[in-house]
Amino acid sequence: MNIIVCIKQVPGTTQVKIDPQTNSLVRQGTKNIINPFDSYALEEGVHLKERFGGKVTALSMGPPQAEEILREAIACGADQAFLVSDRLLGGSDTLATSYTLSRAIRKIADFDLVICGRQTADGDTGQVGPELAETMGLPFVAYVNKIEEVGAGQIRLQRMVEDGYEVIETSLPAMISVVKEINVPRLPSLRGLARAKSAAVIVWTAADIEADMSRIGLNGSATKVIKIFFPNRERRGEKLQGCMEEQVETLVQKLRESRVV
Amino acid sequence: MEYFLSETQKEIRGLARKIAEERILPVRAELDEKEEFPWEIMKALAESDMFRVFVPEEYEGLGGGCFDLCLVVEQLSRVCSGVAVSYAASALGSITLIQAGSEEQKKKYLPDVASGKKLAAFALTEPSAGSDATALKTTAQKVAGGYILNGTKQFITNGGEAEIYTVIVLTDKTKGPRGASAFILEKGMPGFSFGKKEKKLGIRASATRELVFRDCFVPEANLLGREGMGFIQTLRTLDWSRPGIGSQAVGVAQGALEAAVDYARQRVQFGHPLIALPAVQNMLADMAIQVEAARALVYAVARTVDSGAKDFTEESAMAKVFAADVSMEVTTKAVQIFGGAGYMRDYPVEKMMRDAKITQIYEGANEMLRGTIAAELRKRRGRRD
Numbered sequence: 001m002n003i004i005v006c007i008k009q010v011p012g013t014t015q016v017k018i019d020p021q022t023n024s025l026v027r028q029g030t031k032n033i034i035n036p037f038d039s040y041a042l043e044e045g046v047h048l049k050e051r052f053g054g055k056v057t058a059l060s061m062g063p064p065q066a067e068e069i070l071r072e073a074i075a076c077g078a079d080q081a082f083l084v085s086d087r088l089l090g091g092s093d094t095l096a097t098s099y100t101l102s103r104a105i106r107k108i109a110d111f112d113l114v115i116c117g118r119q120t121a122d123g124d125t126g127q128v129g130p131e132l133a134e135t136m137g138l139p140f141v142a143y144v145n146k147i148e149e150v151g152a153g154q155i156r157l158q159r160m161v162e163d164g165y166e167v168i169e170t171s172l173p174a175m176i177s178v179v180k181e182i183n184v185p186r187l188p189s190l191r192g193l194a195r196a197k198s199a200a201v202i203v204w205t206a207a208d209i210e211a212d213m214s215r216i217g218l219n220g221s222a223t224k225v226i227k228i229f230f231p232n233r234e235r236r237g238e239k240l241q242g243c244m245e246e247q248v249e250t251l252v253q254k255l256r257e258s259r260v261v
Numbered sequence: 262m263e264y265f266l267s268e269t270q271k272e273i274r275g276l277a278r279k280i281a282e283e284r285i286l287p288v289r290a291e292l293d294e295k296e297e298f299p300w301e302i303m304k305a306l307a308e309s310d311m312f313r314v315f316v317p318e319e320y321e322g323l324g325g326g327c328f329d330l331c332l333v334v335e336q337l338s339r340v341c342s343g344v345a346v347s348y349a350a351s352a353l354g355s356i357t358l359i360q361a362g363s364e365e366q367k368k369k370y371l372p373d374v375a376s377g378k379k380l381a382a383f384a385l386t387e388p389s390a391g392s393d394a395t396a397l398k399t400t401a402q403k404v405a406g407g408y409i410l411n412g413t414k415q416f417i418t419n420g421g422e423a424e425i426y427t428v429i430v431l432t433d434k435t436k437g438p439r440g441a442s443a444f445i446l447e448k449g450m451p452g453f454s455f456g457k458k459e460k461k462l463g464i465r466a467s468a469t470r471e472l473v474f475r476d477c478f479v480p481e482a483n484l485l486g487r488e489g490m491g492f493i494q495t496l497r498t499l500d501w502s503r504p505g506i507g508s509q510a511v512g513v514a515q516g517a518l519e520a521a522v523d524y525a526r527q528r529v530q531f532g533h534p535l536i537a538l539p540a541v542q543n544m545l546a547d548m549a550i551q552v553e554a555a556r557a558l559v560y561a562v563a564r565t566v567d568s569g570a571k572d573f574t575e576e577s578a579m580a581k582v583f584a585a586d587v588s589m590e591v592t593t594k595a596v597q598i599f600g601g602a603g604y605m606r607d608y609p610v611e612k613m614m615r616d617a618k619i620t621q622i623y624e625g626a627n628e629m630l631r632g633t634i635a636a637e638l639r640k641r642r643g644r645r646d
């Protein structure tokens with residue numbers, strides 16, 4: 001069973017600062033790590049390989065330094081790693097990112113399952129996974145918390161829903177996103193670290209993956225970031241007076257005024 | 262301090278530290294409280310190749326030596342000595358096999374030790390034979406195809422948890438120490454059972470049990486080396502392993518030092534943090550000096566062991582004795598700096614003090630090893646080149 005795991009490099013802190021001048025994340029001074037949600041995807045890939053054989057390919061789109069997290073992925077059990085890195089990809093939103101990843105996956109070609117994390121710790125949208133599956137025309141199961149069985153050309157999984165879980169069977173190749181309940185990611189191994197040092201992380205440009213230039217980077221992005229800011233949190237309280245009917249009336253009126261209803 | 266570690270050694274140390282902080286720290290108080298064997302952590306250590314560190318490359322190890330082992334043990338012990346010794350005992354249980362085993366025996370047992378699939382243990386001590394290992398009573402009687410073992414081993418680390426046991430017994434009662442031999446035993450062999458788990462002062466995450474042999478048949482193929490070599494093999498094994506106890510002692514002392522400094526910086530009395538008091542500063546400075554001196558000695562001896570030196574009995578005893586005494590002193594001072602809080606289970610230093618004590622006792626009580634050192638001194642008349 002050949003598996004592709006999509007991983008992203010994110011700042012290794014939850015205290016992300018935003019530069020008020022440029023409206024972008026301040027990345028200096030923070031160590032970059034594998035997006036924590038993606039580490040569950042990686043672990044599941046490696047775990048499946050151990051159960052059923054095959055190989056695990058780690059794939060990332062990002063700046064040249066993202067090579068580091070791909071090496072870490074190798075140290076944790078991935079067999080090979082690809083990085084899509086190109087200045088032309090700057091400013092990609094989720095749509096452009098998922099298109100770019102889809103081109104890279106097409107180029108890797110040989111896979112039964114693509115696994116991604118449920119969302120990133122920095123962008124937080126949770127959109128790239130589903131968009132990627134859509135772009136590639138793959139069946140997609142989100143929020144998988146357990147892989148029950150893998151048979152010839154199909155897979156049975158459990159996915160978390162609000163009030164329990166669903167059991168879903170789908171054909172392979174397919175794509176899934178996983179939640180943290182699915183496993184405990186392993187730490188790197190010494191042999192893995194040695195392998196990671198000598199392994200080649202293959203870097204592809206936009207041209208290498210034969211991307212349609214109108215669908216990548218800023219050009220390919222359907223959304224534009226105009227401003228990033230901390231929302232102003234205001235709390236107000238007011239005690240309504242009068243009899244029940246009066247109170248209800250004032251409440252409805254106030255809710256209308258503040259456009260809540 | 263610059264100890265000139267190789268890149269690989271830095272990696273080993275870094276990964277061991279990561280495991281200690283991410284996997285051991287969150288559960289150490291609970292493991293101590295419940296006296297629970299840390300299987301989850303053993304699994305994490307195995308997955309990270311930590312059990313490969315001390316196994317030769319031919320048997321799926323990474324071919325590191327005594328020093329690499331010490332680096333791992335120190336980092337684990339900095340957070341929890343009970344976990345550290347459970348790991349280290351697997352090395353101890355493999356050393357005689359590595360040093361004296363046949364190709365076939367090594368091929369059979371070492372790959373599983375290296376992968377961490379199986380833990381090992383070393384069993385010498387008996388109720389009547391502690392410091393005096395020549396007073397062994399457990400016997401192995403020769404029969405067709407093998408030996409029949411009878412007797413009891415006491416205080417065996419990893420007893421009951423390990424699958425592979427190096428056991429020292431008498432094949433010839435009439436010859437005293439020259440009649441001792443080493444065997445490999447496997448958990449589950451008929452006639453081989455375990456006594457109750459001991460309740461301990463410290464290193465409570467580790468398991469200590471009796472091994473009981475009642476007409477236990479061991480195939481001839483499980484004899485390590487030749488009959489009668491058991492005692493010499495034991496001495497060589499312990500010479501090799503004692504720096505490991507030294508590193509266990511250094512690790513727990515380092516942990517206590519760090520905790521004490523943190524506490525002294527933050528606890529305010531008389532309007533100032535404790536660390537502003539000269540009395541506390543002196544204690545902390547002494548602790549730091551002792552820890553670093555012990556570490557330097559342990560590292561130097563571990564490197565001597567790995568250098569291929571023939572005889573390092575004295576050096577190895579020095580590393581163990583000094584580091585163990587330092588460990589006891591430093592952890593006791595850490596409790597002192599914490600005051601009443603240090604006496605409480607809410608803080609880690611009382612556990613460290615309880616954990617440190619064992620390093621002065623096992624693998625040769627410090628008093629006995631001082632005797633060993635003195636005997637060597639006498640031989641070389643105190644001279645050094």
Ligand SMILES: Cc1cc2nc3c(=O)[nH]c(=O)nc-3n(C[C@H](O)[C@H](O)[C@H](O)COP(=O)(O)OP(=O)(O)OC[C@H]3O[C@@H](n4cnc5c(N)ncnc54)[C@H](O)[C@@H]3O)c2cc1C
Pocket residue numbers: 350382383384385386390391392393415416417418419461469619622623624625626627628629632
């Ligand atoms: C938690 C724990 C784990 C252990 N794990 C193992 C294990 O895995 N395998 C194993 O084989 N054994 C193990 N042991 C046994 C350990 O090595 C012995 O306890 C140790 O060697 C001391 O022997 P003893 O307890 O019989 O003490 P004794 O021999 O009765 O000695 C008691 C005290 O007398 C003094 N003393 C004794 N002899 C001398 C001497 N010659 N010179 C000066 N003073 C002396 C010392 O102060 C010593 O502390 C373990 C013990 C403990 C407590």
